[in-house]
Amino acid sequence: VTLLEQNPRWRLVPRGQAVNLRCILKNSQYPWMSWYQQDLQKQLQWLFTLRSPGDKEVKSLPGADYLATRVTDTELRLQVANMSQGRTLYCTCSGRDRGDERLFFGHGTKLSVL
Amino acid sequence: GDQVEQSPSALSLHEGTDSALRCNFTTTMRSVQWFRQNSRGSLISLFYLASGTKENGRLKSAFDSKERRYSTLHIRDAQLEDSGTYFCAAEANTGGADRLTFGKGTQLIIQP
Numbered sequence: 001v002t003l004l005e006q007n008p009r010w011r012l013v014p015r016g017q018a019v020n021l022r023c024i025l026k027n028s029q030y031p032w033m034s035w036y037q038q039d040l041q042k043q044l045q046w047l048f049t050l051r052s053p054g055d056k057e058v059k060s061l062p063g064a065d066y067l068a069t070r071v072t073d074t075e076l077r078l079q080v081a082n083m084s085q086g087r088t089l090y091c092t093c094s095g096r097d098r099g100d101e102r103l104f105f106g107h108g109t110k111l112s113v114l
Numbered sequence: 115g116d117q118v119e120q121s122p123s124a125l126s127l128h129e130g131t132d133s134a135l136r137c138n139f140t141t142t143m144r145s146v147q148w149f150r151q152n153s154r155g156s157l158i159s160l161f162y163l164a165s166g167t168k169e170n171g172r173l174k175s176a177f178d179s180k181e182r183r184y185s186t187l188h189i190r191d192a193q194l195e196d197s198g199t200y201f202c203a204a205e206a207n208t209g210g211a212d213r214l215t216f217g218k219g220t221q222l223i224i225q226p
Contacts, residue, residue, distance in 0.1 A: 034212045034213075038155075042199065042219055043216065043218060044203070045216070046212075046215070049210060049212040088155060092212065094212050096212070101164075101205075102147065102159050103147060103149075103162075103214060105149075105156070105159075107155070108155050108156075108157075
């Protein structure tokens with residue numbers, strides 16, 4: 001059973017253009033939602049964890065700037081700007097409120113720079 | 115430097131053999147998780163350990179409960195479907211449960 005819905009699986013991003021990603025939580029038992037990036041060398045890196053609607057954070061990493069927003073209990077968004085290198089963004093969830101600290105991943109959205 | 119050191123970086127095995135993957139942590143960690151990534155990029159949760167060992171079919175994982183500075187993943191009787199990239203990820207004592215630090219991965223190829 002899929003816990004997270006991430007679409008599309010792949011996006012081509014013109015250089016200099018921002019892209020907006022969405023992640024939908026399909027099971028409210030796992031409300032802790034996060035974003036991770038995987039670079040072209042396959043290194044996975046935590047970006048944000050946003051628990052409550054209205055939570056918002058920004059971060060700049062080599063090759064991209066990020067703005068993450070927890071829109072509702074079921075929707076997490078990520079704006080990726082100034083991307084100079086391709087990467088894959090994964091949405092994750094966990095149920096640590098209930099003592100389930102396993103991390104579950106969405107299918108990811110692979111971003112390529114045009 | 116890297117907090118999570120994973121070895122080996124790549125491994126090629128024949129079906130039916132056993133293998134062990136390892137992660138060393140440069141500092142004490144609260145918990146460890148293991149994942150497998152397939153060729154399409156999907157990451158599957160294999161184990162979560164706060165201590166001790168867990169077993170699931172042909173997979174077994176251990177987290178050093180005393181020093182909390184290494185973890186292992188054993189694969190018994192390797193099958194073709196075990197191929198993929200295996201990642202360990204650890205939670206530091208101060209990071210928060212969803213903030214995991216990942217190793218660089220072990221690319222595992224199982225040959226007939």
